[in-house]
Amino acid sequence: MPVSTTARGTPIWRLRTTRAQWLGYLAWLFGLCLFLLCWKVISDNTMWVFVEDAGRQGSDLIRRMMPPEWQFAQQLWKPMWDTLNIATLGTLLGIAMAFPVAFLAARNTTPHPLIRSLAMVIIVASRSINSLIWAMLLVTILGPGVLAGIIAIALRSIGFVGKLLYEAIEEIHPTPVEAISATGASRLQVMNYGVLPQVMPAFAGISIYRWDINIRESTVLGLVGAGGIGLQLNASINSLAWDQVSVIFVMIFATVLVSEWISARVRHAVI
Amino acid sequence: MNRQTLAAQGHWRRPAFIAKPWLRWALVLGAVAYLAVAIGTIEVNWARVAEGMTRGLNFVAAFAQPDFLSRRGDIIDGLLESLTMTLTSTVIGVALAIPVGLGAARNIAPWPIYLLCRSIITVSRTFQEIIIAILFVVMFGFGPLAGMITLAFATVGFMAKLLAEDIEDLDWRQVEAVRATGASWWQTMNHAVQPQVMPRLIGLSMYRLDINFRESAVIGIVGAGGIGATLNTSISRYEYDTSAAILLIIIAIVLLCEYGSSHVRRWTQ
Numbered sequence: 001m002p003v004s005t006t007a008r009g010t011p012i013w014r015l016r017t018t019r020a021q022w023l024g025y026l027a028w029l030f031g032l033c034l035f036l037l038c039w040k041v042i043s044d045n046t047m048w049v050f051v052e053d054a055g056r057q058g059s060d061l062i063r064r065m066m067p068p069e070w071q072f073a074q075q076l077w078k079p080m081w082d083t084l085n086i087a088t089l090g091t092l093l094g095i096a097m098a099f100p101v102a103f104l105a106a107r108n109t110t111p112h113p114l115i116r117s118l119a120m121v122i123i124v125a126s127r128s129i130n131s132l133i134w135a136m137l138l139v140t141i142l143g144p145g146v147l148a149g150i151i152a153i154a155l156r157s158i159g160f161v162g163k164l165l166y167e168a169i170e171e172i173h174p175t176p177v178e179a180i181s182a183t184g185a186s187r188l189q190v191m192n193y194g195v196l197p198q199v200m201p202a203f204a205g206i207s208i209y210r211w212d213i214n215i216r217e218s219t220v221l222g223l224v225g226a227g228g229i230g231l232q233l234n235a236s237i238n239s240l241a242w243d244q245v246s247v248i249f250v251m252i253f254a255t256v257l258v259s260e261w262i263s264a265r266v267r268h269a270v271i
Numbered sequence: 272m273n274r275q276t277l278a279a280q281g282h283w284r285r286p287a288f289i290a291k292p293w294l295r296w297a298l299v300l301g302a303v304a305y306l307a308v309a310i311g312t313i314e315v316n317w318a319r320v321a322e323g324m325t326r327g328l329n330f331v332a333a334f335a336q337p338d339f340l341s342r343r344g345d346i347i348d349g350l351l352e353s354l355t356m357t358l359t360s361t362v363i364g365v366a367l368a369i370p371v372g373l374g375a376a377r378n379i380a381p382w383p384i385y386l387l388c389r390s391i392i393t394v395s396r397t398f399q400e401i402i403i404a405i406l407f408v409v410m411f412g413f414g415p416l417a418g419m420i421t422l423a424f425a426t427v428g429f430m431a432k433l434l435a436e437d438i439e440d441l442d443w444r445q446v447e448a449v450r451a452t453g454a455s456w457w458q459t460m461n462h463a464v465q466p467q468v469m470p471r472l473i474g475l476s477m478y479r480l481d482i483n484f485r486e487s488a489v490i491g492i493v494g495a496g497g498i499g500a501t502l503n504t505s506i507s508r509y510e511y512d513t514s515a516a517i518l519l520i521i522i523a524i525v526l527l528c529e530y531g532s533s534h535v536r537r538w539t540q
Contacts, residue, residue, distance in 0.1 A: 035362055038355035042415045045352060045496065050412025057410045085309045128525035129518060132401065132489045133499075136506050137514070141327040143319035150313075193285065200288055220399045224492065237405060249398070256397045 064242035072244045076232060076251055082146050083228035083255075086221060087214040090153025094214075095207050098158045102165035108177075109169055109195060119162070126159030131217045135226040149226035153214050161210050168202035169195065205267045212263035219252045330511045337519055338512035342505065346517060349501035350524075352415045353487040356497055360419045360487075361480045364426025365472075371427055372434030373460070379438065388431065395428025404490040415496030422483045422490070429482070433475055434468065441467045470539040477532035484528060488521050 004012050016024065103109045105119035135152035142148045177194035185193065222230020229248060236244040274284055289295040339346070374380045374388035395403075400421055407417040407424075441464060449463040491499020498517060505513040 035359060038358045041351060041355040042359060042419055046414045046416040047412050051416060054410045061406065061409055081312065085313065088305075089309060089313075124526060125522055128485060128522040130485055130489045132492065133502065133518070136492070136503065137330065140506055140509070141323040141330065143316055143323055145315060146313050147315045147320070197285065204288075216397070216399060220401045223401060233402075249402075252402075253397050257393075 061242060064240075065246035067243065068246040068250065069241075069243040070247060072247045073251065076229065076248065079222070079227075079229040079232045080251060080255065082149075083218050083222075083230075084215070086146055086149040086153055086218040086226070086228050087211060090150045090218065091157055091207065091211045091214050093150065093154035094157025094210070095161050095203075097154065098161035098165060099203075101158060101162045102169060103191070103195075105162060105166040106169035108172070108174075109191065119166075123159045123162045123166075126155055126157075127163060128159075129156070131156035131214075132220065132224060135221045136224045139225045144225035144227070146227035149218060149221045149228055152221060152226060153218055156217070157210050157214065160213075161206055164206045165199065165203055168199045168206070172198040201270050204270045208263045208266045208270075212259050215259040216256050219255070326509070329509075330515070333511035333515040334519075336512065337516035338510075339516045339520075342501070342510070342513045342516075345501050345504075346498070346513075346520070349491070349498035349517075350520065352418075353484065353491075353497035353499075354524075356415050356419045356422060356487045357480060357484040360422030361426060361476060361483050363419075364423040364479070364483075365430055365476050367423065368427045368430035368434060369472075371431035372438065373464075375431055375435035376438035378443070379460075379464070388435075392428045392432045392435075395424055396432065400425045400486045400490055401493060404495040405493050408494045413494040413496070418487060418490050418495030418497055421495055422486060425486065426479055426483065429479060430472075430475060434472060437468045437471050438464060473539045474532070474536040477528075477535050481525060481528040481532060485521070485525060 004014070006012060101119050101122055104111070104115050105123060107116070110116040110119070131152050134155045135148055138148035138152050142151070172195060176198065177190060180190050180194035218228050218230075220230045220233075222228045222232065223234050225231070229252065233245065233248050236242075236248060274286070277284060287295060289298065371388045371391055374384045375392055377385060380388065403424055404418060404421040407421050411417040411420065445467065446459060446463040449459050454462065487497040488499045488502065491497040491501070492503045494500070498521065502514060502517045505511075505517065
């Protein structure tokens with residue numbers, strides 16, 4: 001902390017040096033300019049006429065949504081079941097693929113650094129691309145339907161589960177691994193008895209957490225044709241049946257809350 | 272025979288992951304029954320899948336030679352829009368998340384404010400960005416403004432929840448010490464709470480910047496601007512070489528963001 005003295009000889013304490021202070025101001029100024037520049041780009045690409053009546057549009061939307069057409073819920077059970085299946089089967093498929101990838105990507109269990117970087121590429125590619133984009137691609141390849149949704153969710157889950165799991169593997173205690181190796185165990189046996197028991201709770205927690213996120217994501221996959229409740233949502237929006245849309249929103253909200261509660265309970269029990 | 276007697280005879284078996292046998296078997300049976308029912312209800316049009324396989328191969332081949340150039344203008348416009356949306360929405364979202372996060376921390380907020388802020392967080396976190404984007408596109412018209420508001424709204428839920436959790440676990444002794452000097456509420460926040468949560472807040476903001484960029488690539492599908500619209504068009508026109516180029520650019524930017532944010536986090540902690 002820099003100290004300067006006044007003319008009368010009393011010390012003045014300051015948090016930063018003058019130079020650091022000015023650099024700080026300059027950084028703020030730069031940030032502000034960047035923000036304003038970005039704002040200008042957005043503002044140029046916006047039709048402000050439409051924004052001016054946003055309030056009217058919003059209240060109109062709410063009026064059309066109310067009251068919700070509750071009978072419509074009868075038709076939603078099958079799409080909801082599909083959504084749950086997309087999320088659950090997709091998660092299962094995803095963790096099945098992520099499990100070996102994580103072991104190949106962890107520094108302490110990988111057979112070779114080259115394989116490690118390959119596994120990292122898989123994880124990064126899967127993580128950077130949203131499940132909706134995967135779904136969009138798979139719908140054009142596999143045709144619309146639940147299968148495209150399941151695979152999209154699975155592909156997106158590889159990166160998430162793989163990343164968290166390989167971090168968990170890297171943080172394991174080395175002593176059990178050494179103890180098992182000292183008995184003359186093979187590589188696979190060391191994995192099975194030394195590494196696996198240590199990461200199992202983390203793995204279960206990560207999987208159930210991803211399942212919870214996947215439920216949320218699978219509700220919208222139907223917007224691009226990948227099955228589930230999103231398909232109904234898209235149909236209702238396209239026919240401007242906003243009273244049906246509000247029923248779908250209520251169902252999504254309830255499902256997500258329940259899945260979040262289940263996931264929190266299970267993670268609490270496991271960890 | 273249980274594990275102890277087996278172990279006495281020299282047959283060691285490791286303990287099961289779920290200790291209670293009835294719970295273990297019930298879970299296994301439940302899982303098998305669910306899988307049977309779930310797989311039974313999936314309808315797959317195998318003829319369509321077989322037909323699409325060539326297209327799938329085309330797509331994989333497109334990754335080998337992505338085409339960055341023939342739609343260069345559209346890609347640059349989309350990216351610029353995505354990046355500006357990402358930055359502005361993160362700044363606005365974080366700025367709004369701070370008051371909501373303070374209100375949602377049980378140890379410093381009174382009950383009514385706590386409930387209000389928690390419900391804002393729940394609503395914002397439950398709905399996917401894309402659903403919120405649909406509503407905002409209806410309200411604000413097509414374009415990046417709707418996308419920016421969507422992302423800012425989603426950022427508020429995410430940041431406020433984590434900030435509130437952080438404030439709830441802060442070291443209460445520092446707050447008491449500052450309060451004991453006769454500090455007002457603002458001074459307590461500024462000198463006791465803010466220094467404790469700041470490093471994590473900066474780290475989370477960087478992380479959210481990264482998420483917002485990824486999300487900005489999808490909300491374009493429903494008309495909220497950004498690279499997603501370009502990507503959607505290229506996929507539906509089967510121009511897979513352009514889609515591959517866009518996906519590679521997205522991956523590269525996400526990697527850069529991640530690299531940058533890990534540096535910033537190391538620097539703040």
